[in-house]
Amino acid sequence: MDRPLTRNIHADRRPIDLRGYRDNGGYEGLRVGLGLSPADCLQRIKDSNLRGRGGAGFPTGLKWSFVPMGEDCSPGHKYLICNADEMEPGTFKDRLLLECDPHQLIEGMILAAYTIGADVAYIFIRSEYHIAAQRLREGIVDCEREGLLGDNIQGSGYSLHMHVHASAGRYICGEETALISSLEGKRANPRAKPPFPQVSGLWGRPTIVNNVETLSNIAHIIERGPQWFNDLGLTEDAGTKMYGVSGRVKNPGCWELPMGTPIRTVLEEYAGGMADGYELRGFLPGGGSTDFLTADHLDLAMDYDTIGKAGSRLGTGTLIVLDDATCPVGFVKNLMDFFAQESCGFCTPCRDGLPWSAQVLDDIENGQGKPEDLDTLERQVEFIGAIGNTHCALAPGAMEPLQSALKYFRADFEAHINQGCCPWKARQ
Amino acid sequence: MNEPAPSLINALSEAELAAIDAEIAHMPQRSGAAIDALKIVQEHRGWVSDASLAAIADHLHMSAAELDGIATFYNLIFRRPVGRKVILLCNSVSCWMLGSDCLTQQIRDRLQIDFGETSKDGEYTLLPVTCLGACDKAPVMLVGDDLHESVTEDRVRELFDQPGAPNG
Ligand SMILES: Cc1cc2nc3c(=O)[nH]c(=O)nc-3n(C[C@H](O)[C@H](O)[C@H](O)COP(=O)(O)O)c2cc1C
Ligand code: SF4
Ligand code: FES
Numbered sequence: 201m202d203r204p205l206t207r208n209i210h211a212d213r214r215p216i217d218l219r220g221y222r223d224n225g226g227y228e229g230l231r232v233g234l235g236l237s238p239a240d241c242l243q244r245i246k247d248s249n250l251r252g253r254g255g256a257g258f259p260t261g262l263k264w265s266f267v268p269m270g271e272d273c274s275p276g277h278k279y280l281i282c283n284a285d286e287m288e289p290g291t292f293k294d295r296l297l298l299e300c301d302p303h304q305l306i307e308g309m310i311l312a313a314y315t316i317g318a319d320v321a322y323i324f325i326r327s328e329y330h331i332a333a334q335r336l337r338e339g340i341v342d343c344e345r346e347g348l349l350g351d352n353i354q355g356s357g358y359s360l361h362m363h364v365h366a367s368a369g370r371y372i373c374g375e376e377t378a379l380i381s382s383l384e385g386k387r388a389n390p391r392a393k394p395p396f397p398q399v400s401g402l403w404g405r406p407t408i409v410n411n412v413e414t415l416s417n418i419a420h421i422i423e424r425g426p427q428w429f430n431d432l433g434l435t436e437d438a439g440t441k442m443y444g445v446s447g448r449v450k451n452p453g454c455w456e457l458p459m460g461t462p463i464r465t466v467l468e469e470y471a472g473g474m475a476d477g478y479e480l481r482g483f484l485p486g487g488g489s490t491d492f493l494t495a496d497h498l499d500l501a502m503d504y505d506t507i508g509k510a511g512s513r514l515g516t517g518t519l520i521v522l523d524d525a526t527c528p529v530g531f532v533k534n535l536m537d538f539f540a541q542e543s544c545g546f547c548t549p550c551r552d553g554l555p556w557s558a559q560v561l562d563d564i565e566n567g568q569g570k571p572e573d574l575d576t577l578e579r580q581v582e583f584i585g586a587i588g589n590t591h592c593a594l595a596p597g598a599m600e601p602l603q604s605a606l607k608y609f610r611a612d613f614e615a616h617i618n619q620g621c622c623p624w625k626a627r628q
Numbered sequence: 629m630n631e632p633a634p635s636l637i638n639a640l641s642e643a644e645l646a647a648i649d650a651e652i653a654h655m656p657q658r659s660g661a662a663i664d665a666l667k668i669v670q671e672h673r674g675w676v677s678d679a680s681l682a683a684i685a686d687h688l689h690m691s692a693a694e695l696d697g698i699a700t701f702y703n704l705i706f707r708r709p710v711g712r713k714v715i716l717l718c719n720s721v722s723c724w725m726l727g728s729d730c731l732t733q734q735i736r737d738r739l740q741i742d743f744g745e746t747s748k749d750g751e752y753t754l755l756p757v758t759c760l761g762a763c764d765k766a767p768v769m770l771v772g773d774d775l776h777e778s779v780t781e782d783r784v785r786e787l788f789d790q791p792g793a794p795n796g
Binding site: 286291292295326328388444522542544 | 719773
């Protein structure tokens with residue numbers, strides 16, 4: 201099986217340095233790419249059908265094509281930003297790529313920046329990932345020394361300066377326009393779109409924000425071609441994907457598998473199935489802001505369209521498993537507390553709505569719930585969950601686990617209300 | 629020996645200024661370095677006091693109120709003193725399922741502190757944090773710069789039961 205993203209990643213998670221990376225064929229993609237025009241590079245990425253791995257699955261080539269090029273672009277900087285803020289609950293894939301193979305990301309970023317004509321690149325990394333940040337900083341210095349970054353890269357005439365920016369916390373920084381606000385030294389409030397960052401982003405200049413995993417794919421696609429990348433996927437979607445499983449399974453972890461691998465394969469073959477004595481109740485397929493799926497969905501392919509049609513989202517591709525010893529109301533309440541806390545406070549439905557949802561869930565969980573509370577939650581889902589009622593996607597994302605829990609685990613909510621206590625706590 | 633604690637000094641040190649100016653150098657405006665500057669000063673002084681905040685604001689040509697609005701937005705900028713090591717305990721969903729609440733309780737009992745508090749000996753401050761990106765090793769926590777994975781009760785005992793620690 202071809203696993204381009206993790207070919208340098210070993211079980212002991214030791215990092216690979218510039219020398220090791222080059223010895224294993226690294227920076228060959230850069231050599232190929234700098235020999236092509238930016239337009240040809242863009243075409244390769246478009247033809248590869250690569251979709252953004254940050255959660256939304258937006259086609260990467262299409263996103264890049266909105267950046268004004270050549271004479272269409274006013275003079276000044278253009279920026280490429282790598283989103284390494286990874287804070288979505290249950291998501292632990294970017295950390296692996298950042299810590300173990302920093303040069304794969306740096307090479308992908310140089311090629312991405314070359315394609316869109318950016319002269320400055322930032323890696324926006326959450327503060328807690330200090331080991332990854334250190335390795336990236338060292339990687340950048342090594343590249344500068346060998347002429348892979350800086351002025352006139354490899355004699356191509358193309359120049360790029362790359363910086364690591366360590367964040368200061370808050371989940372909302374991962375939202376791309378909030379990230380841009382934060383990089384400008386401000387509070388991380390999201391911005392209205394349009395204008396889209398591709399046209400007016402960091403400091404009002406054209407800016408592309410991509411996820412770590414997205415950018416880690418770029419050098420491979422440029423080097424080996426779009427057809428190769430398309431062939432990696434088992435379904436319509438191209439490439440491989442970093443899948444992960446956490447919760448009470450035998451072997452929690454993160455694996456690179458072909459895009460479209462069935463959920464059952466990930467859960468049973470790689471994660472080893474449920475831990476002894478526990479049964480599967482459901483799972484969030486792609487992090488804390490995706491809708492629950494259940495055992496009925498195990499044979500679905502883990503790709504954007506299939507999971508979307510089943511009523512959820514592929515999201516970050518990291519499954520969170522809910523077992524039968526865990527209270528579903530408590531599970532959703534934990535997530536709602538998180539989203540309420542992380543609201544940036546800019547718009548009312550999110551700032552005031554999420555704490556309200558959290559309070560209702562808290563009442564139910566503590567046996568103080570009333571039957572009409574379920575209607576209240578349904579109304580909140582409808583209003584706060586509607587795209588367009590809030591300024592960014594945080595609040596609608598917060599409603600996804602709740603709305604599907606009300607569908608699949610309604611009896612458990614009702615049991616809390618009828619019995620006046622949490623049946624799981626009562627059992628302990 | 630009677631020097632005031634660095635957090636109470638108004639003036640930024642040369643090292644702090646050099647680091648901040650290096651950030652300002654690649655920004656179109658000085659205030660762009662606000663978060664970097666807060667982090668640099670916190671690195672040197674442990675936290676950002678009112679005096680430190682005023683000095684940074686002055687250097688960035690912005691008002692202290694505006695800078696405080698930024699500082700208080702971010703959970704990893706400390707506007708109150710913290711212990712020598714900050715414990716960032718993940719309370720997101722995968723860690724919660726695997727017992728982060730018990731872990732929290734155990735640490736509270738051992739160090740006699742609640743979330744947001746610092747142990748009497750000034751060693752530890754306990755804070756909750758969102759998913760640390762190590763959910764396959766839940767429950768996890770950062771103690772200072774060290775990530776502890778699959779934390780058990782025994783591990784907590786080992787970590788915090790040094791001589792002199794409360795209940796130790
Ligand atoms: C609240 C919120 C948090 C987000 N956090 C992240 C994150 O930590 N990392 C990430 O890559 N994308 C995150 N995103 C998605 C980004 O806004 C953006 O879509 C993504 O970085 C684009 O990269 P891609 O096209 O390569 O997927 C978040 C979105 C929202 C609404
Ligand atoms: S939805 Fe929430 S996080 Fe997004 S802008 Fe509104 S208040 Fe801020
Ligand atoms: S939920 Fe604790 S590390 Fe992810």
